Amino acid sequence: MPEAKNADTRTAEADAGPIRFFDLETPKKMLRADIEKRWQKILDHGAFIGGPEVTELEAALAARTGAKHALAVASGTDALVIALMGEEVTSRDAIFIPGFTYNATANAVLVAGATPVFVDVDAHTCNMDPAHLEAQVEAVIREGKLTPRMVIAVDLYGLPADYAAIGRIAKKHGMLVMADAAQSFGGAQGGRMIGAIADMTTLSFYPSKTLGCYGDGGAMTTDDPARFDRWSSIRWHGTDAQKKESIRVGVNGRLDSVQCAVLLSKLTIFGDEMKARERIAQRYRAGLGNAVEMQHVPAGSQNAWGLFTIMVNNRDAVMKALQEKGVPSSIYYYKALHQHKAFAPYAPKGGLPVCEKLAARVLSLPMHPYLTDGQVDRVVAAVKAAV
Ligand SMILES: Cc1ncc(COP(=O)(O)O)c(C=O)c1O
Incomplete structure (x- = not known):
C-alpha cells in the first residue's frame, strides 16, 4: 500500500517538523483555487463594495450562529463601535467590561463616547467575574454619576463568558448584554452557538481568528430587527435605506466583497x-x-x-x-x-x-x-x- x-x-515528517503558533499557510493552500475562482467572479461583476458575496456571507453567518440577523463590517473593533453607537451611548453611561481583554474592547467604548467600568475576572476561566460585576454595578449606582447601561462580556481565548449569571445581573439593572466574541466564533454555551446568546454579538475576522479573512474584517449579530436596521444605517454613514439622507451619525464600516469571498470559502x-x-x-x-x-x-x-x-x-x-x-x-x-x-x-x-x-x-x-x-x-x- x-x-x-x-x-x-x-x-512523521510533520510530527518532527517546525511547529507554527498559528497556521495561515495550510488553509490558504487548501482553498487557493476556490478563493481565486470567487475573486475572479468579483473581478467580473465589479461590485467590490456591497456585492452579492456580502449578503451571502451575512446569510451564512446568521444560519451558522442561529441569530436572526448578521451584518458584515470592516473589523471587530468597528463592530463594537457600531453596536455601541446603535444604543446611543453617552459619557454618562457606564459600560462594564472585563479588565483582562484586548485593548479594542476599551477603545471602542471610549471612541463611542461612553465610560468604561472595569470588572475583575475569574482566575480559572479568565472571563468576567459575575460577583465583581454585581459589585461594580452597585458601586456605580451608589456613586450616582453614571447610569449602568451595558455589559460587554468577552469570550477570552474562545471560551464563552458566564452569560447566564451576567444576563441575570444585567436584567436586574436594566442593562443590555453584548458579547465581544472576537475570539470565540464557533464556540457554544447551553446548546446555543456564539452569536445567538447575548442581546448582540460582535465578531472579528482578523486573519488569525478561528474564522479569519485576508485582511481586516468583522461582523455583528442580533435577533432584534430594529437594532439590525440601526447598525446597517450606521455602517453606511448613518444613511436611510435608500442611501439618500443621513438620518443619524455613522461611519464607513463596510466589509468589501473580496474579504467576504475569502470568508465564504473558509466556511466550507x-x-x-x-x-x-x-x-x-x-x-x-x-x-x-x-x-x-x-x-x-x-x-x-x-x-x-x-x-x-x-x-x-x-x-x-x-x-x-x-x-x-x-x-x-x-x-x-x-x-x-x-x-x-x-x-x-x-x-x-x-x-x-x-x-x-x-x-x-x-x-x-x-x-x-x-x-x-x-x-x-x-x-x-x-x-x-x-x-
Ligand atoms: C477581544 C477582542 N475584541 C476586539 C478585537 C478587535 O478585532 P479587530 O482586530 O478585528 O478590530 C479583538 C481582536 O483581536 C479581540 O481579541
Whole structure:
C-alpha cells in the first residue's frame, strides 16, 4: 500500500517538523483555487463594495450562529463601535467590561463616547467575574454619576463568558448584554452557538481568528430587527435605506466583497477545523494533566479554542525553554486594561487583583487545526520539562 506509506511518512515528517503558533499557510493552500475562482467572479461583476458575496456571507453567518440577523463590517473593533453607537451611548453611561481583554474592547467604548467600568475576572476561566460585576454595578449606582447601561462580556481565548449569571445581573439593572466574541466564533454555551446568546454579538475576522479573512474584517449579530436596521444605517454613514439622507451619525464600516469571498470559502472547512481544534485541545489537556494550570472550561460551554492558554509562575524561563525546543508561545496579554497608560484614568480603586495576576502568568501555546498529534506531544513534553 504505497499511498498509506506516503501518508505515514508525511505525518512523521510533520510530527518532527517546525511547529507554527498559528497556521495561515495550510488553509490558504487548501482553498487557493476556490478563493481565486470567487475573486475572479468579483473581478467580473465589479461590485467590490456591497456585492452579492456580502449578503451571502451575512446569510451564512446568521444560519451558522442561529441569530436572526448578521451584518458584515470592516473589523471587530468597528463592530463594537457600531453596536455601541446603535444604543446611543453617552459619557454618562457606564459600560462594564472585563479588565483582562484586548485593548479594542476599551477603545471602542471610549471612541463611542461612553465610560468604561472595569470588572475583575475569574482566575480559572479568565472571563468576567459575575460577583465583581454585581459589585461594580452597585458601586456605580451608589456613586450616582453614571447610569449602568451595558455589559460587554468577552469570550477570552474562545471560551464563552458566564452569560447566564451576567444576563441575570444585567436584567436586574436594566442593562443590555453584548458579547465581544472576537475570539470565540464557533464556540457554544447551553446548546446555543456564539452569536445567538447575548442581546448582540460582535465578531472579528482578523486573519488569525478561528474564522479569519485576508485582511481586516468583522461582523455583528442580533435577533432584534430594529437594532439590525440601526447598525446597517450606521455602517453606511448613518444613511436611510435608500442611501439618500443621513438620518443619524455613522461611519464607513463596510466589509468589501473580496474579504467576504475569502470568508465564504473558509466556511466550507470551518466545521472540520473546529473539530480539529477540540481534538488538539483535549490532547493538550490529557497530556498536561496536573503538571500545569490551564484555562478552566465549565460544563455546558464549548470553547472555540482561539488560543490554548496555561498559567505559570516562571513565565520568562518557560518561554525561553520552549523556544530552545522550537516551540513558539505568546502572551495574551502583558497588562490588564487599567495598567495601560491610555486607560489608567478608569482604574478602579485597589486595582483588579485577578487581572493583574493573570497578566503576569498567562502563556498561550501553539493552537491551530493543523497541529499533528506528534507536534502536540512535543509541546506537552517541552512544557512539562520547563515548569
Ligand atoms: C477581544 C477582542 N475584541 C476586539 C478585537 C478587535 O478585532 P479587530 O482586530 O478585528 O478590530 C479583538 C481582536 O483581536 C479581540 O481579541
